[in-house]
Amino acid sequence: MTSVTRASPLDLLRLHVLVVILSLIAEWIGIIKIPLGVGTLLLLPLFYAFLLAIALNPHLSSQFHALVPPRLSDAASPLILIAIMPFIARFGSTIGPSIDQIISAGPALILQELGNLGTMLIALPFALLVLKMGRESIGATYSIAREPNIAIISDRYGLKGPEGIGVMGVYVVGTMFGTLWFALMAGFLGSAGWFDPRALAMACGVGSGSMVAACSGALAEAVPAMREELFAFAGASNLLTYATGLYVSLFIALPVAEWLYKRLSPKRQATASINPADADSATEAAAELRPEQQIGRTAMMLAAVCVVGWITNVISAGTLWGALPGMIILYVMSLIGLLITRAMPFYLPAIAWISLVSIVMTLPFFPGNAWVVAQLSQVNFLAIVTPVLAYAGFVLSKQEFSMFRRTGWKLVLVSLLVFTGTYLGSAVVAQILL
Incomplete structure (x- = not known):
């Protein structure tokens, strides 16, 4: 990814101010509920923040270059991962x-990861038999196509082949719309009453950080009486996904995808609709710069995004000062997690360590846990997610917009089926085991 050093401190300040303004506008609009059959479609502030930021994105149009020059989009790149840390x-x-x-629901949490196989049961046959796609369907449907899944395909097939082009196509669609799609699914299913809300919360944990944030936030709005419990189950599920998801994808999902491909379309050739050069560009975008490798700079950027989240919180809280101690605690937790990530002799993503730190500090036996929990209760979940989606709207690059135009309707449709299959599959497994 492009380094933040390309932007001056003044440019970074402008970016943060823009994100604050867009987030406050989005929070002011609030949640819009649209009845849809047995359920309700929830449009959350993060949805508006994302769309507003895309509308201003300098790589989409030059109309707003005076307000948002391209270097601001480059500066936003490393902020996505950092902005999700407080959440x-x-x-x-x-x-x-x-x-x-959570302990009592242990088996459901552990085994719901197998629900990811729902991606292939829904999306792969459709891609092969209806859309007449070739081997790119393997890369596109074997997983939800986040960074670890891209690494698996890169190692096994290379990213210039059809499998690599498929996984990168879904990655781009997921970057642009996956978060919003997860939020819409969770809000609708949560209000429909077909699933135990805890099962839907566990299914939220299969996605990336922003997907989990949007998904669990929408679910909490649909079932407000279980808000804290739902966030807890989604968080535990996401933590376990880091531990098991890579191995499920490598040793179960990919072999099953190959087996299904051979049975359904043994002689079909690839019909990829993405330029391999664009796949290379998107691969570079997928390779996150590890924030723990430059603690000083990360600490400053983390402080900035915490201030942004704190200001955004004013719409829901009605006051700035009530959330200040909680935001400081979130900053400290995140920084401790980053330091642990850097010190460990083995690699586990920083957000996994941050999650573990916050879990330990809020356990019943931890000294002062009651005060910590009380202060954190003043920080609204969705209020600190909304700025993340604003940064995400600004960070989309010219290559990603280009690839999205090239993917055509086939990979867009397959991507949405992958997200739907992943979420529903995980929810069904969790529902059975609860």
Whole structure:
């Protein structure tokens, strides 16, 4: 990804101010509920923040270059992962107080990861038999196509082949619309009453950080009486996904995808609709710069995004000062997690360590846990997610817009089926085991 050093401190300040303004506008609009059959479609503030930021994105149109020059988009790139850290810490803080309920649901949490196979049961046959796609369907449908899944395909097939082009196509669609799609699914299914809300919360954990944030936030709005419990289960599920998801994808999902491909379309050739050069560009975008490798700079950027989240919180809280201690605690938790990530002799993503730190600090036996939980309760979940989606709207590059135009309707449709199959499959497995 492009380094933040390309932007001056003044440019970064402008970016943060723009994100604050867009987030406050989005929070002011609030949640719009649209009745849809047995359920309700929830349009959350994060949805508006994302769309507003895309509308201003300099790589989409030159109309707003005076306000948002391209270097601001480049500067936003490393901020996405950092901006999600306070939310992950807030997420983990719901797990500690609910540890007894989570332990009792242990088998469901562990095995719901197998629900990811729902991606292939829905999307792969459709891609092969209806859309007449070739081997790119394997890369496109074997997983939800986040960074670890891209690494698997890159190692096994290379990213210039059809399998690599398929996984990168779904990655781009997921970057642009996956978060919003997860939020819409969770809000609708949560209000429909077909699933145990806890099963839907566990299914939220299969996605990336922003997907988990949007999904669990929408679900909490659909079932507000279970808000804290749902966040706890989604957070625990996401933590387990880091531990098991890579191995499920490598040793179960990919072999099953190959087996299904051979049975359904043994002689079909690839019909990829993405330029391999664009796949290379998107691969570079997928390779996150590890924030723990430059603690000083990361600490400053983390402080900035925490201030942005704190200001955004004013719409829901009605006051700035009530959330200040909680935001400081989230900053400290995130920084501790980053330091642990850097010190460990083995690699585990920083957000996993941040989650563990926040869990430990809110366990019943941890000194002062009651005060910590009380302060964190003043920080609204969705208010600190909304700025993340604003940064995400600004960060989309010219290559990603280009690839999205090239993917055509086939990979867009397959991508949405992958997200739907992943979420529903995980929810069904969790529902059975609860």
